[in-house]
Amino acid sequence: MTHTNHIVEQDAHHVMPTYGRFPLAAECGKGAVLTDVDGKSYIDFTSGIGVNALGYCDEGWVKAVTEQLTKVQHISNYYYSPVTTELADRLIELSGMKKVFFGNSGAEANEAAIKIARKYSFDKYGEGRSTIITFNSSFHGRTVTTLAATAQDSFHNFFFPFTEGFKYAELNDAEGLLEALTPDVCAIFVEPIQGEGGVNIMTGEFALLLKKICEEKDILLLFDEVQTGIGRTGRLYAFEHFGFCPDVVTSAKGLGGGLPIGAVLCGEKTMNVLTAGTHGTTFGGNPVVAAGALEVLKRVADRDFLSSVGEKGRYITEKILKMELPNVVQVRGRGLMIGIQVTESPKDLCKKCLEAGLLTLTAGKDVLRLLPPLTISYEEIDQGLAILEQVMKG
Numbered sequence: 001m002t003h004t005n006h007i008v009e010q011d012a013h014h015v016m017p018t019y020g021r022f023p024l025a026a027e028c029g030k031g032a033v034l035t036d037v038d039g040k041s042y043i044d045f046t047s048g049i050g051v052n053a054l055g056y057c058d059e060g061w062v063k064a065v066t067e068q069l070t071k072v073q074h075i076s077n078y079y080y081s082p083v084t085t086e087l088a089d090r091l092i093e094l095s096g097m098k099k100v101f102f103g104n105s106g107a108e109a110n111e112a113a114i115k116i117a118r119k120y121s122f123d124k125y126g127e128g129r130s131t132i133i134t135f136n137s138s139f140h141g142r143t144v145t146t147l148a149a150t151a152q153d154s155f156h157n158f159f160f161p162f163t164e165g166f167k168y169a170e171l172n173d174a175e176g177l178l179e180a181l182t183p184d185v186c187a188i189f190v191e192p193i194q195g196e197g198g199v200n201i202m203t204g205e206f207a208l209l210l211k212k213i214c215e216e217k218d219i220l221l222l223f224d225e226v227q228t229g230i231g232r233t234g235r236l237y238a239f240e241h242f243g244f245c246p247d248v249v250t251s252a253k254g255l256g257g258g259l260p261i262g263a264v265l266c267g268e269k270t271m272n273v274l275t276a277g278t279h280g281t282t283f284g285g286n287p288v289v290a291a292g293a294l295e296v297l298k299r300v301a302d303r304d305f306l307s308s309v310g311e312k313g314r315y316i317t318e319k320i321l322k323m324e325l326p327n328v329v330q331v332r333g334r335g336l337m338i339g340i341q342v343t344e345s346p347k348d349l350c351k352k353c354l355e356a357g358l359l360t361l362t363a364g365k366d367v368l369r370l371l372p373p374l375t376i377s378y379e380e381i382d383q384g385l386a387i388l389e390q391v392m393k394g
């Protein structure tokens with residue numbers, strides 16, 4: 001029996017079977033290469049679902065994290081942590097937002113964004129203006145409230161009653177949006193590129209329409225940048241492609257470089273909505289995680305680094321198109337967030353890629369999704385794409 005099979009079997013005894021998992025047990029990694037417990041290597045086009053922004057065990061990141069570990073590993077939010085304060089300074093300076101709240105995950109950041117939207121409206125207009133519009137095929141998390149915000153029927157099961165006050169519209173459909181805009185709406189919550197839902201890109205035209213409507217009606221515009229943030233699309237945050245700042249931006253996945261962190265960033269309108277006692281968390285802003293995130297920002301928020309993400313994305317897209325694969329309908333995305341729409345099961349393709357030594361993700365019903373580490377080398381890209389071509393040509 002392989003070590004992998006042994007772990008798969010052992011895991012099944014005491015870990016709840018909530019994930020459809022592949023038989024890979026990780027031993028160690030470097031850059032975009034992961035090695036499993038049986039010594040097999042993989043090119044990683046997933047970076048832990050967009051988390052390991054700097055790849056596996058980046059030297060600078062490991063140093064930043066371990067140095068903080070030897071100083072203070074955690075301190076309650078009743079006190080201050082200088083590294084967390086510094087992270088806040090950097091995030092605000094780089095994003096153009098005004099204030100931040102730190103949590104531990106994407107779903108938590110989104111919960112905070114929802115609370116901010118509702119309190120903003122309650123403070124100003126009182127009760128009855130609390131509905132939030134989200135978009136079909138979105139994904140906002142797994143808590144009872146963020147599931148309600150996630151506009152996919154398959155997520156609205158078992159756990160009734162879900163949080164009230166969400167309604168759903170179609171992305172990039174102006175008419176449908178205008179119909180949904182009843183007087184009870186306090187916010188519009190959108191992913192600039194839907195990640196889990198299929199790598200569906202919001203158009204610049206639609207983004208500007210959202211901004212215009214929200215300004216006119218004092219509705220808050222919230223961007224879920226849990227997946228698109230931290231350089232993933234070739235800008236620090238994807239909202240920069242549209243040329244304006246939303247009222248609230250949520251961030252998580254890539255921010256910690258592999259450690260759990262979530263952040264909700266607020267603009268001028270929303271930065272003072274949460275007051276003492278209205279929100280909190282034990283672990284949020286943890287200094288070790290903050291030290292890692294600071295290193296991520298230091299590296300990613302660099303002009304040349306960000307343009308290299310865009311270049312690598314274009315390189316991958318063009319190379320896939322040149323393969324002239326018969327089972328590919330479309331290749332779309334921005335930067336290193338790439339969706340390959342296919343005519344066969346993306347899950348099967350994902351499995352075949354894994355067997356051949358390439359890690360990939362799926363999105364929606366018919367998309368193979370690539371989220372490589374932002375630091376991936378061209379050599380690693382070429383190796384990964386060679387495997388992809390071989391698998392997709394069958």
Ligand SMILES: *Cc1c(COP(=O)(O)O)cnc(C)c1O
Nearest residue numbers: 105106107139140141195226227
């Ligand atoms: C992953 C993801 C989330 C949920 O983040 P968790 O850290 O798993 O809670 C929310 N929104 C988007 C867009 C995501 O990609």
